[in-house]
Amino acid sequence: MRLVPLLATAAASAVLVGGLAAPASAATQNRTDQAGDATTFPSDFSTAQDSADIRTLRGVHGDGALVFTFTVADLIAPGIDNSVNATVRIQTPNERDYLANLNFGEGQKSLSLVSNEQQVACDGLTGRAVAAQDRLVISVPRSCVRNPREVVFGGQTSMFVTFGTGGGQASDDARRNRELGEIKLGTVALKNN
Ligand SMILES: [Ca+2]
Ligand SMILES: [Ca+2]
Secondary structure, three states, X not given: OOHHHHHHHHHHHHHHHHHHHOOOOOEEEEEEOOOOOOEEEOOOOHHHHHHHOEEEEEEEEOOOEEEEEEEEOOOOOOOOOEEEEXXXXXXXXXXXXXXXXXXXXXXXXXXXXXXXXXXXXXXOOEEEEEHHHOEXXXXXXXXXXXXXXXXXXXXXXXXXEEEOOEEEEXXXXXXXXXXXXXXXXXXXXXXXX
């Protein structure tokens, strides 16, 4: 007779523990960017435009890693006739600047973390393209950027697509109404305290 109440209690406890076990200190920031604002050449090249056109850039400052997810209008699947590229700029409180890059060049994936134009060794740096969800994801272990309590970040995409005898390219910055150039940082810190 006591079995049912015990199970019910166990289930209730599991739900409670599950809720509390979520990374309490992880912070998320979701940045929305304008639609259709990728700088594109030729200007009517919609495949490149839609692939580069950032709609949101989400940053999650977890206990183990900083994870950045670009969602674009319509991501092309990385392949032999294109190049798909995303870069996140991360600035830590001592104003140390990092660039984490995910690149698919002719379908070959490469990842890098650079600070002051020097490569930073970073085991656990990962990235992926999820074309079905129009997402590019870069995960940077916090230990690779000296375990900051908070960061500010920005991001940029660039795409190069070839077709027949021609090609085109597009690039976007995860910030409304700004021209491309040095990747602009946000002003609100993404904290993990
Ligand atoms: Ca955009
Ligand atoms: Ca933009």
